[in-house]
Amino acid sequence: SEDRLLEYHITLFGKNERLLLIRDCTKMQRLERMRQDFVANVSHELRTPLTVLSGYLETFSDYAEELPTQWQRGLTLMSEQSARMEHLVSELLTLSRLETSDFKAQASPIDVAALLEKVRLDALALSDNQHKITLDIDQRLYIHGCLNELRSAFSNLVFNAVKYTPAGSTVELHWYQKHDGAYLEVKDNGPGIDSKHLGFLTQRFYRVDASRSSQTGGTGLGLAIVKHVMLRHQGRLDIRSDAQQGSCFSCYFPLTQVLERSEE
Numbered sequence: 001s002e003d004r005l006l007e008y009h010i011t012l013f014g015k016n017e018r019l020l021l022i023r024d025c026t027k028m029q030r031l032e033r034m035r036q037d038f039v040a041n042v043s044h045e046l047r048t049p050l051t052v053l054s055g056y057l058e059t060f061s062d063y064a065e066e067l068p069t070q071w072q073r074g075l076t077l078m079s080e081q082s083a084r085m086e087h088l089v090s091e092l093l094t095l096s097r098l099e100t101s102d103f104k105a106q107a108s109p110i111d112v113a114a115l116l117e118k119v120r121l122d123a124l125a126l127s128d129n130q131h132k133i134t135l136d137i138d139q140r141l142y143i144h145g146c147l148n149e150l151r152s153a154f155s156n157l158v159f160n161a162v163k164y165t166p167a168g169s170t171v172e173l174h175w176y177q178k179h180d181g182a183y184l185e186v187k188d189n190g191p192g193i194d195s196k197h198l199g200f201l202t203q204r205f206y207r208v209d210a211s212r213s214s215q216t217g218g219t220g221l222g223l224a225i226v227k228h229v230m231l232r233h234q235g236r237l238d239i240r241s242d243a244q245q246g247s248c249f250s251c252y253f254p255l256t257q258v259l260e261r262s263e264e
């Protein structure tokens, strides 16, 4: 019937033999959709109460000086935790949208150079100007893509480079074209990531050092978002890292997504 999802695998054996495997994935697909709906609904439901809580906490913070010291500490902790939860819910909603929304309806020509300039300024603000962020970009190289998604992906990579490297580190952004497509590289000279973690980094909630990530406000969803965004742009995310040279996150866009603005 039409609503069944079947996967076919054909394997060659010798000259004249073939093995045809047919797998019925309907149930798996249904379960996956239930999971997606569940996460989307829970995140939506959590957003409203969280907005009310953080709104009141902000108002109370204006009067914090009039409160006993013990309460002031409690208020600070509550504000920090509610900000963390808001961040988590917003990342879950972003992931849900990536799984369900129509890419074609949102895609348009994107001025990546301008976008990277904005992301760079936001990252410098995040680091309190403690990092050096250099740009080496092809101004004429545009992408056919979704602005919100790309902003979210690039911000995640550049903010990570700032969050996980000590003050004084350098972050390099390279945006260039090669024969097979366009590449954005986000390189840092920080502590790097042990190779045993590299294959897991884009899994949801995966964090190399959970205790350190909770200090930096991490959720473990950032790189999962980047991977999804890249897949929706027909591209991919590659990660290289070593302890001596830091990390390099590379976003590849195939030629089908590349637009080149003509000289004016």
Ligand code: ADP
Residues within 6 Å of the ligand: 156, 160, 161, 162, 164, 165, 188, 190, 191, 192, 193, 201, 206, 207, 208, 209, 213, 217, 218, 219, 220, 221, 222, 223, 224, 247
């Ligand atoms: P988080 O919300 O924890 O930052 P991410 O999915 O963005 O989640 O990243 C997953 C983990 O990868 C982080 O917890 C961190 O340990 C590691 N990581 C990401 N970027 C870097 C980087 N530039 N340098 C070192 N470690 C990194």
